[in-house]
Amino acid sequence: KQEVTQIPAALSVPEGENLVLNCSFTDSAIYNLQWFRQDPGKGLTSLLLIQSSQREQTSGRLNASLDKSSGRSTLYIAASQPGDSATYLCAVYGNTGKLIFGQGTTLQVKP
Protein backbone atom coordinates (compact mmCIF):
# COMPACT_ATOMS: atom_id res chain seq x y z
CA LYS A 1 0.00 0.00 0.00
CA GLN A 2 1.42 3.35 -1.07
CA GLU A 3 2.05 5.83 1.72
CA VAL A 4 3.21 9.41 1.27
CA THR A 5 4.95 11.30 4.06
CA GLN A 6 5.86 14.97 4.19
CA ILE A 7 8.44 16.44 6.51
CA PRO A 8 8.33 18.83 8.25
CA ALA A 9 4.65 19.18 9.12
CA ALA A 10 5.13 22.90 9.72
CA LEU A 11 7.83 25.40 8.92
CA SER A 12 8.31 29.07 9.78
CA VAL A 13 11.01 31.10 8.05
CA PRO A 14 11.90 34.78 7.63
CA GLU A 15 11.25 36.39 4.29
CA GLY A 16 14.01 35.89 1.73
CA GLU A 17 15.16 32.48 2.89
CA ASN A 18 15.55 29.56 0.52
CA LEU A 19 13.81 26.45 1.78
CA VAL A 20 13.25 22.78 1.00
CA LEU A 21 10.12 20.73 1.57
CA ASN A 22 10.44 16.97 1.61
CA CYS A 23 8.15 14.21 0.37
CA SER A 24 8.76 10.48 0.58
CA PHE A 25 6.73 7.55 -0.76
CA THR A 26 6.94 3.86 0.04
CA ASP A 27 6.29 2.31 -3.39
CA SER A 28 8.60 3.47 -6.17
CA ALA A 29 6.21 2.17 -8.85
CA ILE A 30 4.61 5.56 -9.41
CA TYR A 31 3.65 7.15 -12.69
CA ASN A 32 4.18 10.73 -11.66
CA LEU A 33 4.38 13.09 -8.71
CA GLN A 34 2.70 16.46 -8.29
CA TRP A 35 3.12 19.34 -5.85
CA PHE A 36 0.13 21.47 -4.90
CA ARG A 37 -0.46 24.56 -2.84
CA GLN A 38 -3.55 25.01 -0.68
CA ASP A 39 -4.56 28.25 0.99
CA PRO A 40 -6.75 28.02 4.12
CA GLY A 41 -10.27 26.87 3.28
CA LYS A 42 -9.54 26.80 -0.43
CA GLY A 43 -9.04 24.21 -3.15
CA LEU A 44 -5.78 23.01 -4.66
CA THR A 45 -3.46 24.97 -6.93
CA SER A 46 -1.13 22.83 -8.99
CA LEU A 47 2.51 23.95 -8.76
CA LEU A 48 4.59 21.36 -10.56
CA LEU A 49 4.07 17.93 -12.05
CA ILE A 50 7.02 15.62 -12.56
CA GLN A 51 6.59 12.70 -14.91
CA SER A 52 8.14 9.40 -13.88
CA SER A 53 10.79 9.72 -16.60
CA GLN A 54 11.87 13.17 -15.41
CA ARG A 55 14.13 14.11 -12.53
CA GLU A 56 13.06 17.69 -12.00
CA GLN A 57 10.76 20.50 -13.03
CA THR A 58 11.10 24.24 -12.57
CA SER A 59 8.62 27.09 -12.50
CA GLY A 60 9.80 30.52 -11.47
CA ARG A 61 11.17 30.34 -7.93
CA LEU A 62 10.06 26.73 -7.54
CA ASN A 63 12.07 23.63 -8.35
CA ALA A 64 10.88 20.09 -7.73
CA SER A 65 13.03 16.99 -7.98
CA LEU A 66 12.11 13.33 -8.12
CA ASP A 67 14.20 10.28 -7.23
CA LYS A 68 11.99 7.26 -7.78
CA SER A 69 14.58 4.73 -6.71
CA SER A 70 14.88 6.26 -3.25
CA GLY A 71 11.21 7.21 -3.03
CA ARG A 72 11.86 10.90 -2.51
CA SER A 73 10.89 14.28 -3.89
CA THR A 74 11.85 17.75 -2.80
CA LEU A 75 10.29 21.14 -3.46
CA TYR A 76 12.78 23.98 -3.36
CA ILE A 77 11.45 27.51 -2.91
CA ALA A 78 13.93 30.29 -3.58
CA ALA A 79 13.80 33.71 -1.96
CA SER A 80 10.61 33.02 0.00
CA GLN A 81 7.94 35.71 0.28
CA PRO A 82 5.02 36.19 2.72
CA GLY A 83 2.68 35.34 -0.16
CA ASP A 84 4.21 31.85 -0.23
CA SER A 85 2.56 31.13 3.13
CA ALA A 86 0.24 28.15 2.57
CA THR A 87 0.07 24.38 2.93
CA TYR A 88 2.10 22.46 0.36
CA LEU A 89 0.90 19.01 -0.62
CA CYS A 90 2.75 16.26 -2.41
CA ALA A 91 0.77 13.59 -4.28
CA VAL A 92 1.74 10.51 -6.28
CA TYR A 93 -0.08 8.95 -9.22
CA GLY A 94 -0.37 5.19 -8.92
CA ASN A 95 -1.87 2.70 -11.33
CA THR A 96 -5.31 2.73 -9.73
CA GLY A 97 -6.41 6.13 -11.04
CA LYS A 98 -6.22 7.87 -7.71
CA LEU A 99 -3.84 10.42 -6.32
CA ILE A 100 -2.33 9.59 -2.94
CA PHE A 101 -1.57 12.67 -0.90
CA GLY A 102 0.81 13.41 1.91
CA GLN A 103 -0.43 15.26 4.98
CA GLY A 104 1.20 18.47 3.84
CA THR A 105 3.72 20.99 5.11
CA THR A 106 2.29 24.26 6.43
CA LEU A 107 4.65 27.09 5.59
CA GLN A 108 4.69 30.50 7.22
CA VAL A 109 6.96 33.17 5.77
CA LYS A 110 7.38 36.09 8.15
CA PRO A 111 7.93 39.62 6.78
Place this chain on the structure above:
Amino acid sequence: EAGVTQSPTHLIKTRGQQATLRCSPISGHTSVYWYQQALGLGLQFLLWYDEGEERNRGNFPPRFSGRQFPNYSSELNVNALELEDSALYLCASSLSRGALSYNEQFFGPGTRLTVL
Protein backbone atom coordinates in the same frame (compact mmCIF):
# COMPACT_ATOMS: atom_id res chain seq x y z
CA GLU B 1 -11.18 27.61 -21.25
CA ALA B 2 -13.29 26.98 -18.18
CA GLY B 3 -11.81 24.88 -15.41
CA VAL B 4 -13.49 22.30 -13.22
CA THR B 5 -16.57 23.74 -11.56
CA GLN B 6 -18.34 22.52 -8.45
CA SER B 7 -21.67 23.41 -6.86
CA PRO B 8 -22.74 24.42 -4.37
CA THR B 9 -19.83 26.25 -2.77
CA HIS B 10 -21.20 25.63 0.69
CA LEU B 11 -23.79 23.16 1.93
CA ILE B 12 -25.23 22.90 5.40
CA LYS B 13 -27.20 19.79 6.39
CA THR B 14 -28.31 18.08 9.57
CA ARG B 15 -27.52 14.55 10.69
CA GLY B 16 -29.46 11.89 8.80
CA GLN B 17 -30.14 14.06 5.77
CA GLN B 18 -28.80 13.48 2.26
CA ALA B 19 -26.36 15.73 0.43
CA THR B 20 -25.81 16.02 -3.32
CA LEU B 21 -22.66 17.63 -4.67
CA ARG B 22 -22.10 18.38 -8.34
CA CYS B 23 -19.05 18.62 -10.56
CA SER B 24 -18.54 19.69 -14.17
CA PRO B 25 -15.26 18.62 -15.72
CA ILE B 26 -13.07 20.52 -18.14
CA SER B 27 -14.39 20.24 -21.67
CA GLY B 28 -12.96 17.12 -23.31
CA HIS B 29 -12.22 15.38 -20.01
CA THR B 30 -14.07 12.12 -19.45
CA SER B 31 -12.66 11.09 -16.06
CA VAL B 32 -13.94 12.57 -12.82
CA TYR B 33 -12.48 11.96 -9.37
CA TRP B 34 -13.85 12.81 -5.94
CA TYR B 35 -11.73 13.44 -2.84
CA GLN B 36 -12.64 14.24 0.76
CA GLN B 37 -10.58 16.54 2.96
CA ALA B 38 -11.80 16.24 6.52
CA LEU B 39 -10.15 18.20 9.31
CA GLY B 40 -7.06 16.40 10.49
CA LEU B 41 -7.39 13.52 8.02
CA GLY B 42 -5.81 14.89 4.88
CA LEU B 43 -7.05 14.34 1.35
CA GLN B 44 -8.62 10.93 0.83
CA PHE B 45 -9.66 9.40 -2.50
CA LEU B 46 -13.39 8.68 -2.72
CA LEU B 47 -14.46 7.70 -6.24
CA TRP B 48 -13.29 7.65 -9.84
CA TYR B 49 -15.65 7.69 -12.82
CA ASP B 50 -14.56 7.27 -16.41
CA GLU B 51 -16.79 7.12 -19.46
CA GLY B 52 -19.85 6.80 -17.25
CA GLU B 53 -18.61 3.88 -15.17
CA GLU B 54 -17.22 3.65 -11.65
CA ARG B 55 -13.56 2.59 -12.02
CA ASN B 56 -12.29 2.68 -8.46
CA ARG B 57 -13.55 3.41 -5.00
CA GLY B 58 -11.79 4.46 -1.83
CA ASN B 59 -12.29 3.07 1.64
CA PHE B 60 -15.63 4.74 2.34
CA PRO B 61 -18.99 3.26 3.38
CA PRO B 62 -21.75 2.64 0.82
CA ARG B 63 -23.46 5.83 2.06
CA PHE B 64 -21.10 7.57 -0.33
CA SER B 65 -22.16 7.02 -3.91
CA GLY B 66 -22.19 8.85 -7.16
CA ARG B 67 -22.72 8.74 -10.84
CA GLN B 68 -21.45 10.22 -14.05
CA PHE B 69 -23.79 11.56 -16.67
CA PRO B 70 -23.52 11.26 -20.47
CA ASN B 71 -22.04 14.79 -20.60
CA TYR B 72 -19.36 13.56 -18.12
CA SER B 73 -20.53 15.75 -15.27
CA SER B 74 -20.82 13.94 -11.97
CA GLU B 75 -22.78 13.86 -8.75
CA LEU B 76 -21.60 12.73 -5.34
CA ASN B 77 -24.37 11.66 -2.99
CA VAL B 78 -23.91 11.18 0.72
CA ASN B 79 -26.81 9.51 2.48
CA ALA B 80 -27.60 9.37 6.20
CA LEU B 81 -25.18 12.19 6.96
CA GLU B 82 -23.00 11.92 10.03
CA LEU B 83 -21.13 14.69 11.82
CA GLU B 84 -17.79 13.32 10.61
CA ASP B 85 -18.88 13.80 6.98
CA SER B 86 -18.20 17.50 7.46
CA ALA B 87 -15.36 18.22 5.07
CA LEU B 88 -14.20 19.92 1.92
CA TYR B 89 -15.10 17.76 -1.07
CA LEU B 90 -12.89 18.24 -4.09
CA CYS B 91 -13.61 17.12 -7.61
CA ALA B 92 -10.95 16.67 -10.28
CA SER B 93 -11.09 15.79 -13.95
CA SER B 94 -8.67 14.38 -16.49
CA LEU B 95 -8.53 12.97 -19.96
CA SER B 96 -9.48 9.33 -20.06
CA ARG B 97 -6.64 7.13 -18.88
CA GLY B 98 -5.02 4.77 -21.30
CA ALA B 99 -4.03 1.31 -20.17
CA LEU B 100 -0.43 2.27 -19.45
CA SER B 101 -0.59 5.99 -18.93
CA TYR B 102 -1.76 8.59 -16.49
CA ASN B 103 -3.39 11.88 -17.14
CA GLU B 104 -2.94 14.95 -14.98
CA GLN B 105 -5.87 15.69 -12.70
CA PHE B 106 -7.19 19.25 -12.54
CA PHE B 107 -9.06 20.27 -9.41
CA GLY B 108 -12.15 22.34 -8.81
CA PRO B 109 -12.59 24.82 -5.95
CA GLY B 110 -14.46 22.36 -3.75
CA THR B 111 -17.75 22.15 -1.86
CA ARG B 112 -17.65 22.76 1.88
CA LEU B 113 -20.17 20.40 3.54
CA THR B 114 -21.12 21.10 7.13
CA VAL B 115 -23.23 18.57 9.02
CA LEU B 116 -24.93 19.88 12.15
